[in-house]
Amino acid sequence: MSGVRAVRISIESACEKQVQEVGLDGTETYLQPLSMSQNLARLAQRIDFSQGSGSEEEEAAGAEGDAPDWAGAGASADQDDEEGLVKFQPSLWPWDSVRNNLRSALTEMCVLYDVLSIVRDKKFMTLDPVSQDALPPKQNPQTLQLISKKKSLAGAAQILLKGAERLTKSVTENQENKLQRDFNSELLRLRQHWKLRKVGDKILGDLSYRSAGSLFPHHGTFEVIKNTDIDLDKKIPEDYCPLDVQIPSDLEGSAYIKVSIQKQAPDIGDLGTVNLFKRPLPKSKPGSPHWQTKLEAAQNVLLCKEIFAQLSREAVQIKSQIPHIVVKNQIISQPFPSLQLSISLCHSSNDKKSQKSATEKQSPEDHLYVLEHNLHLLIREFHKQTLSSIMMPHPASAPFGHKRMRLSGPQAFDKNEINSLQSSEGLLEKIIKQAKHIFLRSRTAATIDSLASRIEDPQIQAHWSNINDVYESSVKVLITSQGYEQICKCHSIRCMQLWAGRY
């Protein structure tokens, strides 16, 4: 057959895209080839699960026929391999294991369905429950819902009721004890000014100077009480204070120390009858509560008592040439022979009795306010001494006292040295010295003035210094001669020297 010409055979790949439609002008619209996942879906649909595994080979062969649709030459190579290996392994098609698993699952489900349907009839099979706690009876789902809703609503209602109860309680409390709050805030204000402490159910305070260094044995305790005599129905008065203080009975009223100097001694019968006063109470700062004035007045009374106690103790103990007389509330001493100094504690309580006696006419007092003030200062200095840095800090094992006194034991001080350490002068001596100085100063001024008025030539002028000590004052006395200024103006410096020499 050599004479036959070779026939040209054209082989066209079959991977040509299918034509979807042909347009009117001849253009062809191609179908997009299926993507991998689309292909997969198409193939999975063609699986027939009802076929047994025996027909899998036929299926495999049938399926391989579709294999050319697969893109890729590698797939065709696999197909060739699969055809060759078909005899040895039932299937190497990738989807086969999936199909097998699904098939076995279907089998299981069918079996279960069958068993359940048989069990439901209860003719051939019954279910025997495993012995367990009795389960709650099956309820109608609707009633169950209702009951559960009810329960949850009840829980919410409980919480809300509790809250409401608390609110109503606090509101009623506020309304009833509106002043309860004020008591506490008033107590806080009181605490800012005074020392308070709680003993049992009482609140006590301290108005003594003990913490400031005083050694007076008075306790100085006051009690804070709640003012409950209030009628809620009536209108609350303007100056109502929910807090009241109760001061010790012997500190009631007000007191001051009256120091006066008299030229001639009064009658003996008049001693001890210095009753004085109604000195008007010191004006309290506006806005300060009434307990503040009360407590301050009581503290002042205590301080005056301490001053007087100290003075009277010294008056009795200290030996002096002319002994001091202490009668009731008055100490009388004689700094100079014809002069009498009287220091008295004037304490008036707030009852009606003293108010009556206040209407008596008071003799013009030569009350020396300066000395009274100085007495207060001196006692405060004495207080400070007990707390001074000489006393404290000191070793915890040492006894309290002046630093040098602590050394007096180990250094064997004898009596003279110990006495020199202790302050020699008491309050009374200091006050007497001050009174003496005041008297002498006024006497000196009076003398200079009388001389100046009496003597015409030369002229005497006295300039008293404003700044004085309690024991010393200074005065500059200028003695000039009139007329010499004229001379010194005309004449030379020599005269001025003469003029200056007269000073």
Place this chain on the structure above:
Amino acid sequence: MGVTCVSQMPVAEGKSVQQTVELLTRKLEILGAEKQGTFCVDCETYHTAASTLGSQGQAGKLMYVMHNSEYPLSCFALFENGPCLIADTNFDVLMVKLKGFFQSAKASKIETRGTRYQYCDFLVKVGTVTMGPSARGISVEVEYGPCVVASDCWSLLLEFLQSFLGSHTPGAPAVFGNRHDAVYGPADTMVQYMELFNKIRKQQQVPVAGIR
């Protein structure tokens, strides 16, 4: 604090302690001394507890705790030849706490009480030494205030002592001999008192004749 000399005055023959003291005080008053109150010097003895002696077997040391009214805030503690401690009066309380280490010797409290006379710069104290209820002797203390060095004023003191003690004037105390030029202190006075008390304690009874 001046130089002090403490000595014992023997009881006069045929007289009691009280009478001798009265004699002395009268002499002083005639001399011109002024009475200035009373004084008291006392002494307690402690010995170290046996438990603290250890295995060395040394004898317990004696410690004397003394007070002197001249130094009212002080307490003196001394050993025989040892140091003298000057302390606060809290020392007595401390001794109570140290009971385990120092035990009080029985019936050991000895004291001298009497009057204090001031004669210009001299301070003379004449006291009766008593141990318990019985009077054992007489102590005389003379202090010369201005001087603090013993060697400088011993001759002056001696002369003054002679003026009212007469033949019973003592010799220089032992404490002077130790430190001639050192400053005299209260501790030296207490040492003198301690020696005096020991001497008197050794004398069993009030000597009738003047045994020194």
